[in-house]
Amino acid sequence: MEAIIEKIKEYKIIVICAVLGLALGGFFLLKPSTQTPVKETNLQAEVSAVSKDSSSEKEVKKEEKEESPEQDLITVDVKGAVKSPGIYDLPVGSRVHDAVQKAGGLTEEADSKSLNLAQKVSDEALVYVPTKGEESASQQTASGTTSSTSKDKKVNLNKASLEELKQVKGLGGKRAQDIIDHREANGKFKSVDELKKVSGIGAKTIEKLKDYVTVD
Incomplete structure (x- = not known):
């Protein structure tokens, strides 16, 4: 009877040691898995920070491009x-x-x-x-x-071609074309003073042109 009791005690010690061993093993096995989410969370935070920095750089470049003056x-x-x-x-x-x-x-x-x-x-x-x-x-x-005489030098505003008007002192190519366009749209000039109706020709210019143009 005493021998049986001794064997039971030995089994208890073995069982207890086995349980403790399993508990310790399970603890060490579970410990890395509990740390993994922390590492993943840190990695996600770093990726998010890099993405935000990249987006900020793109926005800054976009603003600089928008603010740059056009030629x-x-x-x-x-x-x-x-x-x-x-x-x-x-x-x-x-x-x-x-x-x-x-x-x-x-x-x-x-x-x-x-x-x-x-x-x-x-x-x-x-x-x-x-x-x-x-x-x-x-x-x-x-x-x-x-x-020719001084009178013959004057260019007739109502008959002159574009090239003839361009030769008039004080008129450039654009003003000569404007005179032609005005004449075609509104009819003949009744006087040299009517040149004031042509865009870009003022009173001072008309006074100078009177020596070179006529409506006769």
Whole structure:
């Protein structure tokens, strides 16, 4: 009987040790798994922070791009002996050469000698490229007026062509075209003073033009 009791005690000790061993083993096995969510949470926080920083950089770059001023442009009307006449936008400070190139370049009939390709163009300017025949005609007109009387030098506002008006001192290509457009839209000028109805021509300019133009 005492032997049986001793064996039972030995079994109890073995069972207790086994239970303790399982408990300790389970503790160490479960411990890493409890730390894993913490690491994952930290990783997610780092990814979120990087994403926010990237978004902030993109927003800053976008704002800088929006705040950057657009390049100033001017609008010019290119006509005459160019391949693609029309209205074009050019950067401020552009030259006649730039306007001609924008319009496709000169045609074979263009008289490049009469152009100052280095001249700067302004907003609303008219860049007119004459043909070789127009240049000859203008030279003949100029030579004819030189030998004429003072009265014959005056250009008739109601009959003059664009080229004739462009030769008038104080009128550029754009103003000459404006006079032609006004004449076609409103009829003949009754007096030189009616030039004040043309955009860009003021009283002082009219006084100077009276020596060179007429409505007779």
